[in-house]
Amino acid sequence: MGKHFIASNPDIYDPMPYGIAPGTGPTLITLTTITGKEPEIIGKPYPNQVNTFMEDKGIEEKEKRRILVIGDRLDTDIALGRNASIDAALVLTGISKMEDVEKAEKNVPKYILESLKV
Numbered sequence: 001m002g003k004h005f006i007a008s009n010p011d012i013y014d015p016m017p018y019g020i021a022p023g024t025g026p027t028l029i030t031l032t033t034i035t036g037k038e039p040e041i042i043g044k045p046y047p048n049q050v051n052t053f054m055e056d057k058g059i060e061e062k063e064k065r066r067i068l069v070i071g072d073r074l075d076t077d078i079a080l081g082r083n084a085s086i087d088a089a090l091v092l093t094g095i096s097k098m099e100d101v102e103k104a105e106k107n108v109p110k111y112i113l114e115s116l117k118v
Contacts, residue, residue: 005035008043009076015094044071045079050086070116074100074107082107089113 011023028039042048050067053059059066067086071077072094081088089111090096101112 005031005037005039007039007041009045010041011073011076013095015072044076045083047080047084050080050084068111070113072096074104074109078107078109081109087111091116 007024007028009023010025010028012025013020014023015021032038050069054061054064054067064084064086069077069081069084069086069088070091071080071088072091074090074096078088078090078096087110090101090109091113092098093115098112101108
C-alpha cells in the first residue's frame with residue numbers, strides 16, 4: 001500500500017527578502033517524476049480550504065459574497081478565488097505584477113491593490 005502524497009500548493013517560486021527562491025512546485029515536480037504519482041494539493045488554488053473555512057464558520061453558500069481572497073499571485077491566490085467562486089484581490093507588492101494581469105486570460109482579479117499599507 002502506497003503513502004499519501006499531499007502538498008500545500010504548487011508555487012514555483014516564492015518572494016524572499018533577498019529575492020526569489022524556489023517554492024514547493026519544483027520539489028513536487030521532482031517527486032512526481034520519481035514516483036510517477038501526482039500530489040493531492042490541499043491548499044491554493046483548490047477550493048478545499050475555502051470550503052473548510054466556510055463549514056467551520058457556519059457560512060452558507062449564499063453568503064460567499066462576503067468572502068474576499070487577497071494575494072499576490074495570479075496562478076494560486078487569484079485562481080483560488082476563481083475556483084471557489086468568490087471575489088479576489090491582487091496585491092501588486094509580491095510575485096504578480098500589472099503586466100501579468102494585462103496578459104491574464106482566466107485568473108483575473110476583481111480588485112487590484114498597489115499595497116496593503118494604510
